[in-house]
Amino acid sequence: MSHVFPRHTRQAPPVAVAGDGCYLIDASGKRYLDGSGGAAVSCLGHSDSAIIEAIKTQVDSLAFAHTGFFTSEPAEKLADLLVANAPDGLDRVYLVSGGSEATEAAIKLARQYWVEKGRPEKGRLIARKQSYHGNTIGALSAGGNEWRRAQFGPLLLDVSHIAPCYEYRERAETETAEEYGLRAAQALEDEILRLGPDTVMAFMAEPVVGATAGALTPAPGYFKRIREICDKYDVLLILDEVMCGMGRTGSLFACEQDGIAPDIACIAKGLGAGYQPIGAMLCTAEIYAAIEAGSGFFQHGHTYIGHPTAAAAGHAVVSAILERGLVPRVREQGDKLAARLTERFGQHPHVGDLRGRGLFRGIELVADRDTKAPFDPARGVAGKIKKAAFEAGLICYPMSGTIDGKTGDHVLLAPPFIIEDAQIDELVDKLDTAIAAAV
Structure with a gap:
């Protein structure tokens, strides 16, 4: 048994x-x-023998060191490699153990950023229906799949959900794909105005929706308009690339194909390729500077963040993706x-x-x-x-x-x-x- x-x-x-x-x-x-x-x-x-060997080599020298006391060479190397290949503006890497941890960290960082900037009234998150951002309470709250949320409803945070960009079912016969993309993006501006721009801290979305909608791609121009709306109203753009990132869609970061860069990006899954549990949250230099110039302390953390063995695996995986x-x-x-x-x-x-x-x-x-x-x-x-x-x-x-x-x-x-x-x-x-x- x-x-x-x-x-x-x-x-x-x-x-x-x-x-x-x-x-x-x-x-x-x-x-x-x-x-x-x-x-x-x-x-x-x-x-993959190269990834396995990288893990064995790391364990032989150092398996674990808590980030409350140390950084490690593998963590530093992985962060450098990711930033060197990330969309413009992403400058800092917060290593975690998986996708839910990455999205949870992103939500909390978005909130703390505005507190550190002296704008504590900005605490509302907007996401999309038929999205999935993870299984922890904050991540599940951001996700818009009703079946996954239903029994946990009383525990979830108050997150607004707009319609997804779902061309197959939502584009009218009279619309071009581009016209539909702009109409779908308009839902974000409408919701920001409904809630009040001064209250909205971030918008979270998957560039290509994974588990809950089956590789749902955005209509042309959708994310460029989303980026414009976020900039217009001082709303952070969080892109969840946990499933679709790390080369999966044909570019290292999925958002590259939409011609935009987020304020915060979340990656996992393909980052470790299954050889070690690892994920990461990347943020811009501006967001990091707000924490650095303010409290100096991101009020978040898990025991295994920045795990040297996992970071060594992640570095080997990303190197393999790029070099091969x-x-x-x-x-x-x-x-x-x-x-x-x-x-x-x-x-x-x-x-x-x-x-x-x-x-x-x-x-x-x-x-x-x-x-x-x-x-x-x-x-x-x-x-x-x-x-x-x-x-x-x-x-x-x-x-x-x-x-x-x-x-x-x-x-x-x-x-x-x-x-x-x-x-x-x-x-x-x-x-x-x-x-x-x-x-």
Whole structure:
């Protein structure tokens, strides 16, 4: 009998014993193609010898030193590497242990920034519906997925949520994509004015929405207009790149493709590639200077922030992504994956939308392609796809509640950057089998 508290008490998952490139292997010897990197984590695959060696080397010299007393060489090196390759203006790196910690830190830093600037009235956060920013209370409050929030409602913070930029379902037939993008962005200005600009501290969004909306990309011009609105009303822009960052969408930081830079950025998942738990919050020199010139103390922290072993892994991962040319490879293999998905599912009667960037792809499933009507949630389509895919030897990331947290189903794909052409074919074939079994 296991004493592990599992994610689901009615499921007994197989025991993973080994990794081999794009595959995971269980105790029976069965191989599973990791078509989603777990949850967009395993960007380098599961047996990268250089990353493993970097971890071993670090542990041999120093495994841990608490940041209340020390910094460490790996933390300094990783921060330097990230800042050297970050969007303009990002200048400081706060290392944490995962995505929820990164977004939680971002929310608290945004609040403390305005307090240190002598504007304590700015304490409201605006985010988007159908977003996901993590599982801690602050991060969950910022997230806009009703299914994930529902039972914890009494515990959550008062965060405003505007409509997502969801071109497939929200763009009118009379609108161009650019016109829709501007209309979607206008929701932010409207909400700032409703709340009162002097009360709003930050707006938080995923450049490409991951888990809860299936690689939902912004309409052209959307984020440039968002950046203008934030600047106009002295609102900090927090971009959550926990899933879509670190090369996943075809640029090291996803926001590069939208031509903007945030005030605060959050990264994780691909930062450690699964080899160590690590995340980071990056902020501008201006934000850091406000803390430095004020109290001098960011009133936040966790025991394992700046962990030397995790930082050594992160540095090795980012170095590998940059030095091995994996960002352009993501674009190349992402185009191939998109083409194969279009070839197989572009006219599928139950596929409404194929979307995404790079090796971050989403498939939205529908009961009726013409009307875009979703499946009845009672059918549990996403769960059936996940089960059928796993039985076929494919790990993918289906989710329900795509439209409003209750209705809609999608599949998120985020395979390792090292995926080969034959493995793309294997992924599409096995996914086709799983979708057929489910619908």
